[in-house]
Amino acid sequence: MTFGSLTFCTLLFISYAAPGNFSPPPRLIEGRIVGGNEVSIVRHPHQISLRRRTCTECAYLHDCGGSILNEDTILTAAHCVVNRRVSNLMVIAGTNNRAGSDGTVALVSKVVTHELYNASITDYDVALLLLTTPLKFDHLFIAPVALVAAAPTAGAKAKVTGWGTVSEGGVLASRLQVVNVFVQDQEQCIGAYGARITDAMLCAGVVEGGKDACQKDSGGPLLVEDQLAGITSWAIGCARPEYPGVYVNVSHVREWIVSNVAANSMCKLK
The missing domain is CATH 2.40.10.10 (Trypsin-like serine proteases)
Known part of the structure; x- marks a missing residue:
């Protein structure tokens, strides 16, 4: 520069x-926000x-x-x-x-x-x-937005935003949405998806399910303490309790x- x-x-x-030529496996659906609320762009x-x-x-x-x-x-x-x-x-x-x-x-x-x-x-x-x-x-x-300097710890509160579908296979949101989730331990992530999980990925969700990114949220931010910790990437379905959302691990x-x-x-x- x-x-x-x-x-x-x-x-x-x-x-x-x-x-x-490539279609992501079933988000293995591309990441809308499920279980969230409308939020102003001023916040994000x-x-x-x-x-x-x-x-x-x-x-x-x-x-x-x-x-x-x-x-x-x-x-x-x-x-x-x-x-x-x-x-x-x-x-x-x-x-x-x-x-x-x-x-x-x-x-x-x-x-x-x-x-x-x-x-x-x-x-x-x-x-x-x-x-x-x-x-x-x-x-x-x-x-x-600022990038995180280090990977967030397991249990850290996180926010995901986007205009994706409000339910698995549902309609897109017309207004920006936000949902609160928690960063998961990498072992939990591997437990859900197996060897597919790499160091360039991290998982976030809630134990009971019902809150997640979904179709057309892909590429959007996962924030921890208002810094970019993840990029919405993929999952099996949306907001399923056994399958958390998978994000690019920005620190990696x-x-x-x-x-x-x-x-x-x-x-x-x-």
Whole structure:
């Protein structure tokens, strides 16, 4: 990153600081929020809707979630973008709504997927989206999220947000949702899913079930103490007591995120 690039991003912030081929196994459903509540984007201004169009004249429709890292970089799940045309991807920031024309629109110029991404087990399910036009932070509706420095401990309280389905196989939420879950011990996670679980994954849920991410929540944030600890990735079904949600372990891929933001972004990581 050059001094000039960083200056551009800083000035941008100051100026506007006013009021494919692979289908994930059955989420092994792609991660909507089940058992949650409606929440304002003001509480989660890092949350974006990743929208996609499937034909030339089609509208862009919500497909996945994502988190703002800096003015021109979004973090999401690799399975949301592999085998997708970059020209068919659009990011919407700063809105509570899954559909409609409100919010800030940004097209995607480049996708960077983790080199170790393994579609067969959804491992290293992480990707960066570089935007054609930097976002304008107002720190109310649009703001970056910080990455955790270390993996959260088992039992840590966590929050998941998104516009995904409100029940397994159900309808998408029209307004942003949040649900409270707990980070699980890695042995519990392996007990549920076996050898499919790797160090690049972590599990979160509640023992009794009923609270989880679900379809179309994929790529969105798992927050612990308001820092990004996970990326919604996969599970068997949604909110089943025996199958917690599986997330990318952000602490495990943090170095990859930081180095690839430095190599590809015009802006400083927040």
